[in-house]
Amino acid sequence: MTPVQRPVSPAERRVSMALLALLPLIALAVYLKGQRYDPATFSLDPAFLDEPGIGAAGLLRLDDLAAAVADAAWQADGGVEHFTADTLYEKIDGRADIYLANGVRTLQFVSFTDGQSFIDIFLYDMTTPEQASAMLAVERPPDAPAGDLGGDSYRADASRFFREGRYYVQVIASESSDRLAAVGLRLAQTVAARVRAGSPPVPMDSR
Amino acid sequence: MTDDTADRREFLKQVSRTGLALAGASLGAWWLHNRPTAVEATPVTLPRYDVLLGAGDPRLAIAHGTSVDTMVRAAVEALGGMSRFVVRGDTVLIKPNVAFDRPPALASTTHPDILRAVIRLCREAGARVLVADNPINSPEGAFHRSGIKAAAEEEGAVVRYPRPGMFETVRLGGVVLETWPVFYEPLREATKVIGIAPTKDHNLCGASLTMKNWYGLLGGARNLLHQKIDDVIADLASLVRPTLVFLDATRMLMTNGPTGGRLSDVVAGDTIVCGVDQVAVDAYGATRLGRDPQDLGYLRHAQARGLGALRWQSLNPRELTV
Secondary structure, three states: OOOOOOOOOHHHHHHHHHHHHHHHHHHHHHHHHHOOOOOOOOOOOHHHOOOOOOOOOOOOOHHHHHHHHOOOOOEEOOOOEEEEOOOOHHHHHHHHHHHHHOOOOEEEEEEEEOOOOEEEEEEEEOOOHHHHHHHHHHHOOOOOOEOOOOOOEEEEOOEEEEEEOOEEEEEEEOOOOHHHHHHHHHHHHHHHHHHHHHOOOOOHHHO | OOHHHHHHHHHHHHHHHHHHHHHHHHHHHHHHOOOOOOOOOOOEOOOOOOOOOOOOOOOEEEEEOOOHHHHHHHHHHHOOOHHHOOOOOOEEEEEEOOOOOOOHHHOOOOOHHHHHHHHHHHHHOOOEEEEEOOOOOOHHHHHHHOOHHHHHHHOOOEEEOOOOOOEEEEEOOOOOOOEEEEEOHHHHHOOEEEEEEEEEEEOOOEEEOOOHHHHHHEOOOHHHHHHHHHHHHHHHHHHOOOOEEEEEEEEEEOOOOOOOOOHHHEEEEEEEEEEOOHHHHHHHHHHHOOOOHHHOHHHHHHHHOOOOOOOHHHHOOEEEEO
């Protein structure tokens, strides 16, 4: 016996279309819900945004820095750490508020050690050169001598602080010594050169 | 009844059943959405760790000098000696400030020298000593770089790092913090609690001293508390009634706190303060940072709640140079 194709009634057709129409509505609801997420649940790693014009990923390169130190005794103490504006407090706690007020977008951090001493590098993306200069000025001691990394820089014992483009950089030594000052200078110069060479433009909606 | 009518009825029944199932699933999903997935335990209430003192007993000592060990001993002696506060068999939890993986010279963490001196006194009194903190940065890195781990272990203390499972919801009963996850495991073991804090500037609350030091016992998303930090710090003084607090003013982070970063931000103070009234100790510490204690919101809140004496001079402190 040949099966009989039962005709679809208009009512069935209307109900079916209504059910199908629900699907995009559900998708829209999921999308809208996803726009309001708890930033503490997610941690954006700018290292994955390695595209020009989108992020400041990769400005701290361990191979560059190790080559700059040129001393096998100095090794990176862990990898490069990345923080966004939302997770900055995980590195500098309450101090983050001042950086946020001055437009910080990201922080990259790396530390070098010879087993006894260490030198920490903080690379803050302050969005604009003006904001980076402002942050440098906020933290600058009034009597700090000018640095050897250009006009927007100063020294504090073996540590160096400078602005390069929109970046505010701190190269902090664990103690005051000529040896650490020399290593710190090489690291700082390498970071400055890397920033000049590889700094992508900031998307307009981030300014 | 035609076949069409029967098919339509069957179709409508199926649609109805499907619709009911969908509605039920949606309601269930909505009800489950964002609900806590575990039964919350009853909050713990911390015991008080302070010692009962007589009306005439000294409550605040300020020692000036250049030897940390000598100053600590002299300050404690001025309060009646460590045996007044710690007895044989006690388990003393010493809570230093190990918030950041910074070297001691930058004064953003408790200096290991004062920790050594206090551990020695506790052990001489016959106590077992634990050292614990919940740093902002990696615990292992912060304890190592600050010199706290080495100092603690060399003096015979046990270091307790924060780990999942060591936190409990604790009742604070504060203005902002009713309950909050706290690094409870070392507190559970302790019969006495001593806080040792550096003297440092803080961009949010004006000063980070002995009361702010208890922030390092908090777990959870404590960064969310920054907007009400003055009330939170006062809540912390309600949470922890310590046996003693020490304020290290041998070197002080005068600006760019709480992290610091420049040796030029640090000045010598050559002073150690010891007391049972953390409000009074902090009020004195504020003056060493060049601040009027009345200008610090958390101190005003703490005094208003009866947690201590903002006018530290009213305690008739024992001040000595050694």
